[in-house]
Amino acid sequence: MNIKKLITLTTNFFLLLTLQACGSFNTAQMVSPSVPVYEEPSYETAQCQQMTIRDTRTIRFTYQAAQEETLSYSESNVRYSAFFVSPGAVVQQGELLCELDLEDYPDLLLASEDTLADLEDNLSLLDERLSLSLKRQRIEGTGLTYRERQNAENAVYVRYSQEKTELEDQIHILQERITQYQDMIQKRQIYAPFDGTITYVYTPDAEDFSKSGKDIITVTNASQMLFTAKTEYCSYFQPGVDYTLTVNGEDKIASVVSSDDVGGTVALSLKTPDYTLEDGASGTIELSLEEKEHVLAIPKKALSTINGTSVVYVPGNDGFKTYREVETGIENLTYVEIISGLKEGDEVLLPD
Structure with missing residues (x-):
């Protein structure tokens, strides 16, 4: 081994021991080099499956206070x-x-009406009585002079006139009294x-x-307890057909009273009146426009559009997503019908 290298290694070894002893070397500061790890992208998916789809619209009605x-x-x-x-x-x-409490007004009214009937009968017979009195006077006055007969007949007319005036006065008074009794009774009755x-x-x-x-x-007047709505779907509401109307979280049965396609107004009447409703209360009906059974469908949020064409994204063989063109049918708030482009069980990607 080269002497220079040996000296260098020995020097470094003792330097390391010195640093550890002094506490100035932190092993946590030694960081291993990071190696990037490849991870395949993950997506939330849903399956294309058979179901029943109802295309519905929520129609909001407003209560009109009844009479x-x-x-x-x-x-x-x-x-x-x-x-x-x-x-x-x-x-x-x-x-x-x-x-x-009517007190004695009914009895007074009945007695007055009976008396009035008698007086009116007397008045109606007065002319006949006058005629009989004049005939009797002429028979009894055959021995009288012309002037005496005239005076006697005039006396009959005077008595007739006085009696007629008295009867008419009594009738008028009784009529006013009857009206007063009727008014008093009416004020104490409610119809x-x-x-x-x-x-x-x-x-x-x-x-x-x-x-x-x-x-x-x-x-x-319960017959005028109506809910009305302005809607473009008037043609779906036929008079006499019952619907479930949800009011304040409670379902009520309502029947179509009228449906005006021109004016766009539908009127419903509750089958069972609810007298607790306040003017302006609202209710809703879920109107079914179309319904299909056993159709392929996917969540509506999985559907996208590229250049005006409906597409869905599906998992690719390489782990990345790809898109597929689809033809759609009816839909509701959650699902859309798939006519072509997918088969049952196919997975589609959902947006993040």
């Missing part, structure tokens, strides 16, 4: 008497719903303003008295 009227009494400080309906009752226009359903009834305490304008009963 509704809340009724109240115009009389105050009168005791409540009777309620003839309860919430949910179906009523007809003009039906009596409830009333306050249905239209055909509908009772949605609210006030429950008074035992010692409660009426207050003018206080809400007592609400009537709703």
